Amino acid sequence: MKRSRVSILYAMLGLVRPLWLWMVCAVGLGALGFFCSIMITVFGALGILKALGAADPFSWPFFFGMLAVFGIGRGVLRYGEQASNHYIAFKLLALIRDRVFTALRRLCPAKLEGRGKGDLISRLTSDVELLEVFYAHTISPILIALVMSILMSLLIAGLHPLLGVYALVSYSIVGIVLPLLLSRRCSDLGMQSRQRAGAFSSYLLESLRGLTQTLQYADGEARLASIRHQSEALSKSEGELRIQSGKGSALTGTVIHTLSLLMLGLCCLLHQQGMISSAGVLLGFVTLLSSFGPVTALANLGVTLQNTLASGERILELLEEEPLVEENREGCEVSDEDLELTQVSFAYEEEQILNDVSLQIRSHQMTGIHGPSGSGKSTLLKLLMRFWDVDAGSVRIGNDDVRDLRTTALRAHESYMTQDTHLFHDTIENNIRFVRPQATHEEVVEACRKASIHDFILSLPQGYATNVAELGDSLSGGERQRIGLARVFLYDAKLVLLDEPTSNLDSLNEAVILKALDEEKQEKTIVLVSHRPSTLRICDVCMEADFGRKRG
Numbered sequence: 026m027k028r029s030r031v032s033i034l035y036a037m038l039g040l041v042r043p044l045w046l047w048m049v050c051a052v053g054l055g056a057l058g059f060f061c062s063i064m065i066t067v068f069g070a071l072g073i074l075k076a077l078g079a080a081d082p083f084s085w086p087f088f089f090g091m092l093a094v095f096g097i098g099r100g101v102l103r104y105g106e107q108a109s110n111h112y113i114a115f116k117l118l119a120l121i122r123d124r125v126f127t128a129l130r131r132l133c134p135a136k137l138e139g140r141g142k143g144d145l146i147s148r149l150t151s152d153v154e155l156l157e158v159f160y161a162h163t164i165s166p167i168l169i170a171l172v173m174s175i176l177m178s179l180l181i182a183g184l185h186p187l188l189g190v191y192a193l194v195s196y197s198i199v200g201i202v203l204p205l206l207l208s209r210r211c212s213d214l215g216m217q218s219r220q221r222a223g224a225f226s227s228y229l230l231e232s233l234r235g236l237t238q239t240l241q242y243a244d245g246e247a248r249l250a251s252i253r254h255q256s257e258a259l260s261k262s263e264g265e266l267r268i269q270s271g272k273g274s275a276l277t278g279t280v281i282h283t284l285s286l287l288m289l290g291l292c293c294l295l296h297q298q299g300m301i302s303s304a305g306v307l308l309g310f311v312t313l314l315s316s317f318g319p320v321t322a323l324a325n326l327g328v329t330l331q332n333t334l335a336s337g338e339r340i341l342e343l344l345e346e347e348p349l350v351e352e353n354r355e356g357c358e359v360s361d362e363d364l365e366l367t368q369v370s371f372a373y374e375e376e377q378i379l380n381d382v383s384l385q386i387r388s389h390q391m392t393g394i395h396g397p398s399g400s401g402k403s404t405l406l407k408l409l410m411r412f413w414d415v416d417a418g419s420v421r422i423g424n425d426d427v428r429d430l431r432t433t434a435l436r437a438h439e440s441y442m443t444q445d446t447h448l449f450h451d452t453i454e455n456n457i458r459f460v461r462p463q464a465t466h467e468e469v470v471e472a473c474r475k476a477s478i479h480d481f482i483l484s485l486p487q488g489y490a491t492n493v494a495e496l497g498d499s500l501s502g503g504e505r506q507r508i509g510l511a512r513v514f515l516y517d518a519k520l521v522l523l524d525e526p527t528s529n530l531d532s533l534n535e536a537v538i539l540k541a542l543d544e545e546k547q548e549k550t551i552v553l554v555s556h557r558p559s560t561l562r563i564c565d566v567c568m569e570a571d572f573g574r575k576r577g
């Protein structure tokens with residue numbers, strides 16, 4: 026659902042509430058800074074009038090003193106404004122990143138499984154970065170422009186009320202009408218550019234991951250052509266945004282100078298009517314001309330705001346996305362009893378994978394599951410982990426539906442080894458220990474012996490301290506699989522779910538691992554999915570995965 030720009034702005038502004046004092050500070054310092062800068066020009070005009078003998082409002086020492094005060098004040102105040110704005114912006118970016126990571130934890134794994142990882146990375150990095158523009162360079166300029174427009178209109182009205190009204194209208198044209206006009210002209214460009222950047226990151230990441238496949242099947246040219254095409258499309262939408270931005274600046278400059286010239290004409294007219302002095306003509310003209318700074322900042326926002334709002338929308342989408350599986354924080358503890366599926370039906374969108382399945386898995390036994398590829402064996406394990414919720418029927422441990430169990434208790438009770446073992450950029454030991462950070466080195470070694478990976482680790486240059494990044498992709502599928510198994514042994518959960526734990530192993534390593542599993546099965550409930558008869562042989566019971574899959 027595409028949300029309105031107002032609602033995005035409202036949601037983004039809501040985040041600033043806890044930092045409102047800093048915002049007041051930024052606006053106050055910014056407005057004073059602009060005031061100093063305008064006064065430098067106004068005092069310059071007064072100095073010219075004094076030099077020409079047309080007016081003598083102050084002495085020369087006072088004149089130069091004030092110029093120095095305004096000059097130095099402008100610099101110091103601008104620094105203070107920028108410091109406050111950036112304090113707000115970076116505090117908020119940290120808060121937003123924290124919220125995004127919390128949202129990802131909530132959505133994981135069901136909502137993230139099919140999602141482009143590059144797009145997620147682009148949301149987490151460049152989209153969040155772009156919000157810096159909003160928090161540091163958008164909110165306070167709007168407020169500063171408002172304060173300064175009122176203040177300067179009142180000051181100019183001191184010369185003649187009509188001039189004050191004209192100044193207010195001029196500020197409104199530059200600060201409100203122009204930004205609205207410019208932002209409308211490139212309304213969809215910002216979103217299009219952010220979406221293209223996300224899709225491009227996804228494609229690049231995917232291409233890097235599949236580099237060996239691409240090389241083997243000579244798909245390089247086609248990939249390169251697609252990368253070129255996407256890169257050109259992205260440059261095109263960014264280029265169009267930049268063109269709009271250039272056109273916007275040109276239009277703003279023209280409008281400001283036209284309004285200033287009209288002001289000069291109006292001042293001359295009032296002077297002819299005897300309503301203002303000749304000094305008033307120069308002062309009115311110079312004051313208006315030099316005071317467009319705050320509203321010009323807004324005119325330029327018209328284009329950049331589109332990009333910022335597009336980023337804001339992509340982040341809000343992620344923050345507000347409803348998880349498929351709601352975490353249970355107050356449910357009951359998990360009992361070490363039989364598992365039971367009663368009339369379970371489950372589909373990934375249209376793909377019906379389990380259809381009215383009822384089965385029982387006895388505790389303290391090893392249950393083997395085999396069956397054709399795609400029949401839903403891994404899906405069954407994920408339902409036992411409650412990575413997804415069933416569409417109909419129930420998954421129970423003892424008397425409790427898994428939906429009623431406290432999710433953290435369920436995770437502590439279960440250990441799930443997937444078909445791919447992901448290794449983090451860390452030492453081999455830490456890659457195993459992270460499942461139980463308080464485990465001793467001896468416990469890690471013991472788990473590795475059970476997983477038949479201890480001798481291999483010792484053969485590495487730095488043994489357990491070897492960083493997997495140093496090994497690059499050189500770890501074989503079987504070695505990765507055994508590291509995954511070592512994690513399972515170290516985690517020591519009551520319910521162990523193993524998805525093809527031996528598919529990449531030679532029979533010697535398979536035998537060591539099966540022996541270790543066999544020794545543990547008295548105290549644990551083990552569910553083992555495998556295509557290998559040699560692995561299934563050690564199971565107490567074996568069942569065929571006949572789950573009634575239907576194609577949508």
Ligand SMILES: Nc1ncnc2c1ncn2[C@@H]1O[C@H](COP(=O)(O)OP(=O)(O)OP(=O)(O)O)[C@@H](O)[C@H]1O
Pocket residue numbers: 138139373376378396397398399400401402403404405570
């Ligand atoms: N996150 C998902 N979204 C949509 N479809 C999915 C998802 N995960 C799996 N599937 C589909 O569900 C079907 C069953 O997958 P599952 O991994 O459970 O089969 P399996 O029996 O374990 O297969 P294998 O023996 O090949 O590992 C497959 O067709 C798969 O494409």
